Amino acid sequence: NDPRMHTADLSFVKNVFCGGEATPRKLIDEFNELLRNGKSQAVVQVGYGCTETLTAVCVSDGKSDGCGKAFEGNEIIVMDEQGTRCATDQSGEILITGPVLMEGYDLKADADPFIMIGGKKFYRSADIGKIDREGNLVVLYRRDHLLKINGYFVDPHEIEDTVLSLSFIKEAIALQDEEGRLCLIVSVDETMKPGDLKKEITGPLETLDRWYRPKRILLIHELPKNEMKKTDRNALKRLINSRPNGLLAEWS
Numbered sequence: 001n002d003p004r005m006h007t008a009d010l011s012f013v014k015n016v017f018c019g020g021e022a023t024p025r026k027l028i029d030e031f032n033e034l035l036r037n038g039k040s041q042a043v044v045q046v047g048y049g050c051t052e053t054l055t056a057v058c059v060s061d062g063k064s065d066g067c068g069k070a071f072e073g074n075e076i077i078v079m080d081e082q083g084t085r086c087a088t089d090q091s092g093e094i095l096i097t098g099p100v101l102m103e104g105y106d107l108k109a110d111a112d113p114f115i116m117i118g119g120k121k122f123y124r125s126a127d128i129g130k131i132d133r134e135g136n137l138v139v140l141y142r143r144d145h146l147l148k149i150n151g152y153f154v155d156p157h158e159i160e161d162t163v164l165s166l167s168f169i170k171e172a173i174a175l176q177d178e179e180g181r182l183c184l185i186v187s188v189d190e191t192m193k194p195g196d197l198k199k200e201i202t203g204p205l206e207t208l209d210r211w212y213r214p215k216r217i218l219l220i221h222e223l224p225k226n227e228m229k230k231t232d233r234n235a236l237k238r239l240i241n242s243r244p245n246g247l248l249a250e251w252s
Contacts (some may be wrong), residue, residue, distance in 0.1 A: 010038025013062035019056060021230050021244025024164050025065075032217065048139055052113070052123045053100040058137055076137050077122070078130055090187070091130045091140055095122040100162045118247035151181050152211045153211070159184060162175055162204050168192050169201075173231060174214065177240045184214035185236055187223050192247050194249035202251070216240070219248040 013035060017214065018028075028044045041064030041150050049055055058066040058076065070076040075097050078086040086092040098122045106186055113124045128146075129139040140157065146156040156174035163172045172189045177183050184205075189196065197219070205213055224235035239247075 005034055006037065008038050010040040010042075013038070013040040013042045015046055016042050016044045017059065018044055019049065020228070022141075024161070026158055026164055029061070036213060048137060050096070050125055050127075052102050052122065052125075053096055054102060057096055057098070057099060060136065061213055064134060066138040068137065069135050070096075070098070070137070071100070074100055076122075077117075077129070086130065088133055089126055089130055093128045093143065094125045094127045094137070094139070096125060097122045102244050130188070130251070147176055147182065149176070149180070149211050154182065154211055159205070159208065159214065162208060163201055165204065166200060168197070170229070172222060173233070175233065175236055175240060177216065177237075180212070181215040182201060182211075183216040183218065183240045185218045185220065185223065185240065187220055190221055198249075198251055215252055217251045221248065 016031070016035065023044075028046070031044050035044075045060050045062040046067050047056035047059040048067035049057045056069050056071075057074050058068045060066055077095050078090070078092040079095055080086055080090070080092040092182075094116075095115070099115075101123055110123065113126070115122050115124055119236055126142050126143045128143050129137055134136050141155055145156055147156055158181075159174040160172040161171050163184070168189050170189065172184060172186045174184050176180065183214050186201065187195070201217060218240060220239075224232040224239075226232040226235075
């Protein structure tokens with residue numbers, strides 16, 4: 001959003017890495033355009049890792065979708081709920097093994113996230129993803145972010161991606177309120193007037209399966225962040241349940 005970025009000489013930038021949070025395709029494309037306009041040869045490279053891997057375990061080449069292939073000496077596999085290794089492009093839980101993996105926890109966790117497979121210790125990430133035809137890891141969503149609406153499982157990222165395609169939407173998060181209703185919280189540019197946006201936001205959502213259509217849409221200027229600079233989902237849950245006066249608009 002800094003206007004200086006649009007005219008700056010970025011030819012000195014050699015690499016750009018991104019990780020720690022899901023990165024919308026729109027943001028990657030916009031940043032790559034800034035790099036090109038600034039005469040940089042760099043492209044955004046998306047990495048993936050966990051606290052339990054100490055650092056990233058793979059990084060994309062910036063030319064294809066996903067997070068790339070596992071670094072040498074490490075291995076990433078995807079398994080279904082029955083513990084069977086998934087086929088290419090089949091989604092399941094992401095498991096990681098290799099020298100990047102930590103030894104374990106000082107205190108015993110409620111559920112042990114480590115599992116032995118073929119004599120190797122793997123970490124169960126609770127992230128859902130797939131390995132594409134080029135062998136790249138594609139992270140889809142957190143397993144605990146999956147929503148259950150009237151007994152039907154809903155991937156919130158499909159809803160979020162639908163509105164993130166709109167140029168005036170900065171961020172979007174789909175959650176359930178305390179009554180179990182599907183809610184969509186979006187942050188919009190401060191120059192936009194909420195009254196002009198309802199049709200533009202609700203229109204694309206009408207193309208989704210009926211279980212994916214939010215019952216409530218809430219507009220704010222900025223999504224709250226936690227100490228790690230990630231979206232604070234607990235704060236958002238409090239917001240959708242308390243209906244504060246700070247909302248720009250709410251539609252149902």
